[in-house]
Amino acid sequence: MRTGKGSMFSVDKESRSNFYKYLAKLNFEAAKAADKEIGTWPGYGLAAPPPVMTLCAHSIELSLKAYLLDRGVEESEVKRHSHNLVKLWDACVCEGADPEMVSSEVLGIISDLLMSNRLRYGEESSLGQLPYFGPLSQLCEAALNLCGAPSLADIFQEK
Numbered sequence: 001m002r003t004g005k006g007s008m009f010s011v012d013k014e015s016r017s018n019f020y021k022y023l024a025k026l027n028f029e030a031a032k033a034a035d036k037e038i039g040t041w042p043g044y045g046l047a048a049p050p051p052v053m054t055l056c057a058h059s060i061e062l063s064l065k066a067y068l069l070d071r072g073v074e075e076s077e078v079k080r081h082s083h084n085l086v087k088l089w090d091a092c093v094c095e096g097a098d099p100e101m102v103s104s105e106v107l108g109i110i111s112d113l114l115m116s117n118r119l120r121y122g123e124e125s126s127l128g129q130l131p132y133f134g135p136l137s138q139l140c141e142a143a144l145n146l147c148g149a150p151s152l153a154d155i156f157q158e159k
Helices: 016-038 050-070 075-080 085-094 106-116 133-147 154-155
Strands: none
Touching: 016 050, 016 133, 050 075, 050 085, 050 106, 050 133, 075 085, 085 106, 106 133, 133 154
């Protein structure tokens, strides 16, 4: 695997936002593929499978961070929010994002799961809920649209 200058893993301050957008899209596409494969297994009619939720949470986090970077927020400030999706979203709203474009309930649940590491082990949120894939995927799509993540057509046309 190449990791030097010019590879997809060579990221600097100027390219970080676009790299986050690409990774956000990649994680969401992987989440959709995983949900298609294991989302019909017994028990997952009640909530998205933990690996799917993990991929979605990472997609949302990267999307929100890309949006902030594109708005000129310093990388150190963006990183200060760590994995707290609610704080990242609040920062996005302060930078001009429409507060109505995402479900704060779903965002709160997935943020709690991500920050508490419950997501990694399939445990319930301290909020007592787990998200269905439908609302979670809508949240991912809203975050991807917010940051201007590339479409699949964009990705496959790039050379």
